[in-house]
Amino acid sequence: MLSRCGGAWRSPGLRRKGPWPRCSAGARAGLRCGRVTVPPCRRRGNARTNPFRISWLSMTDPLLLAGLLCSRLCHDLVGPVGAVVNGVELLTDVDGGPDEEELRDQSIALVGESANELSARLRLFRLAFGAAADGSIVSHDEIAEVLLPVMQGRRIAATIDGAREGLDRAKARIGLLMALIGADCLPRGGRLNLSFGPGRNVVVTSAGDRCVLPAAHAAVFGGDDAGIEPRTAPVVYALGLAAQDGGSLTCAAREGTVELRLA
DSSP states (O other): OOBEETTEEEOOOEEOSSOOOOOHHHHHHTOOBOOOOOOOOEEETTEEEOSSEEOTGGGSOHHHHHHHHHHHHHHHHHHHHHHHHHHHHHHHHOOOOGGGHHHHHHHHHHHHHHHHHHHHHHHHHHHHHSOOOTTOEEOHHHHHHHHHHHHHHTTEEEEEESOTTOEEHHHHHHHHHHHHHHHHTOTTOEEEEEEEOSTTOEEEEEESTTOOOOHHHHHHHTTOGGGOSGGGHHHHHHHHHHHHTTOOEEEEEETTEEEEEEO
16 A cells, blocks of 8 residues: 655555665655656567556456446436436426416526536546547647536636647546546635646646545545545546556645646
């Protein structure tokens, strides 16, 4: 199990034989530090092999992860779907009389608003949770188009930096997953910035009133299986994708601010 070190939860998903290295903060606290230096990959012909085994996903049953993702998606979609159903039911109760014109207009507005919200969430989830074809490129406008409406519905003012010339779909996917995790830290709304840097670098910064990393999320970042639940499915998935690519996803929580960093 990994521990909190230097104010950040680190879980690169690495297994290593022998003692774990300690950083100064971890040594003073008597804790193992999850910040591990990975030696350069060795080449075997055209293949690149890493002496460490990247295996975060192997820590979680793939069927369990699939179930968690399905539960999370259904939870996030049932709200707007239910609103559409309620709006249609209201329309069926309207007999067309002049006194019910206002009710009819309100019902139509409810159906339209809920349908737009449902469409926005589906487009975001398709890009964040779907498969990423090799070599496919996602534009900055496409990322903004799927992310900003969903964040607005959660009273979050989101901004996106970088990716002006487009970026690899796999990098866009993990960036959007990180944005969803960052949004979970803003139960009362706030500000969120998604910044795409060079290479695999992605940073998500959440800030606002009562901005806090949920306890279950912190547990998963710390390597504790007790935190694995539908709500934390994006965290488990993002950590697995980061480890699979040879990177690490870390989280640093301070008063009023939570920062996620992929490197």
